[in-house]
Amino acid sequence: MRVMITGGAGFIGCNFVRHVLENHPGYQVVVLDKLTYAGRMENLQDVMGRIEFVQGDICDRQAVDSVIRSCDAVVNFAAETHVDRSISDAGSFVRTNVLGTHTLLEAARDLGLEKFVQIGTDEVYGSTDVGSFSEADPLNPSSPYSASKAGADLLARAYFITYGLPVCITRSSNNFGPYQYPEKLIPFFVLRALQGERLPVYGSGKNVRDWLYVRDNCAAIDLVLHKGRPGEIYNIGGGNELSNLEITSRILSHLKKPASLIEHVADRLGHDFRYSIDSAKMRNLGWRSQLNFEEALNETIDWYLKNDGWWRSLL
Numbered sequence: 001m002r003v004m005i006t007g008g009a010g011f012i013g014c015n016f017v018r019h020v021l022e023n024h025p026g027y028q029v030v031v032l033d034k035l036t037y038a039g040r041m042e043n044l045q046d047v048m049g050r051i052e053f054v055q056g057d058i059c060d061r062q063a064v065d066s067v068i069r070s071c072d073a074v075v076n077f078a079a080e081t082h083v084d085r086s087i088s089d090a091g092s093f094v095r096t097n098v099l100g101t102h103t104l105l106e107a108a109r110d111l112g113l114e115k116f117v118q119i120g121t122d123e124v125y126g127s128t129d130v131g132s133f134s135e136a137d138p139l140n141p142s143s144p145y146s147a148s149k150a151g152a153d154l155l156a157r158a159y160f161i162t163y164g165l166p167v168c169i170t171r172s173s174n175n176f177g178p179y180q181y182p183e184k185l186i187p188f189f190v191l192r193a194l195q196g197e198r199l200p201v202y203g204s205g206k207n208v209r210d211w212l213y214v215r216d217n218c219a220a221i222d223l224v225l226h227k228g229r230p231g232e233i234y235n236i237g238g239g240n241e242l243s244n245l246e247i248t249s250r251i252l253s254h255l256k257k258p259a260s261l262i263e264h265v266a267d268r269l270g271h272d273f274r275y276s277i278d279s280a281k282m283r284n285l286g287w288r289s290q291l292n293f294e295e296a297l298n299e300t301i302d303w304y305l306k307n308d309g310w311w312r313s314l315l
């Protein structure tokens, strides 16, 4: 199989590229990535000899056509992803997440692809104080980021219903692991704590997120790519719900840093209180989270300790 991985130079994308190379040695991988601030060639350095890389924008039909035409499947990770950035500038989110996904879907429409996997997020369901969302629940996004991702999901599903494009959509919870850009909570706090700087926790710090190890997410996406039923949506949750204060304390304790580094700051605008999804459908497909959360978190923190060359230039 020849797989087009858009956004393959970003956090989850580069982990998925490695997952495919390790688990499907006969596959050809082509990465299409615009290399925004979040996409970095360093993320693919050790695998560059084993993949094809094209720098290009998913909104650019010519660039998309030049890659997609030779491929059997597409996994679309390319996106603007940081909620805080979407609050200050929503335009690039609408452009890449909605129009870019539309460009890919149009280019894919009549090619006879085996699968088009659209990578979505649990944030499209919005916040809930109790229970967990299933794939059939209505979408209720709060931020420009999640609204743009919901738009992309709906378009992708419409291309299945209208044109029969074999689309599957994954909606995962918050990922963590190696190569995550240090604007996201875990690497941001790890790097600040390492430098003895304060950790700015939004509001009360009681907001809850369900943490998913990126390698578990990659295994789930692989399963959806091969076994997902066209037209279906699959929630991928880590089953590790923690408040922001709890995860911050675990980071500080692994790094042996004092709790006095925590600083409460004004809450994020429109901050969702709790995300929670039910992953029963994914489990029915045969997926199980493989890693103990504590071990995965500590391994991730240690990865940042060992790879300071990767992050120092980003600070």
Ligand SMILES: NC(=O)c1ccc[n+]([C@@H]2O[C@H](COP(=O)([O-])OP(=O)(O)OC[C@H]3O[C@@H](n4cnc5c(N)ncnc54)[C@H](O)[C@@H]3O)[C@@H](O)[C@H]2O)c1
Pocket: 006, 007, 008, 009, 010, 011, 012, 013, 032, 033, 034, 035, 036, 037, 038, 039, 040, 056, 057, 058, 059, 076, 077, 078, 079, 080, 081, 082, 096, 100, 119, 120, 121, 122, 149, 171, 172, 173, 174, 175, 176, 181
């Ligand atoms: N990180 C998470 O916790 C999480 C959770 C659920 C879903 N997701 C989704 O997973 C996907 C990947 O997330 P991530 O955390 O790896 O993101 P990231 O920000 O680390 O990487 C995004 C990648 O997309 C590329 N990109 C951006 N705009 C592009 C464009 N117009 N054309 C081509 N490439 C472009 C960037 O260069 C970068 O390599 C996204 O679709 C995101 O919405 C992420």
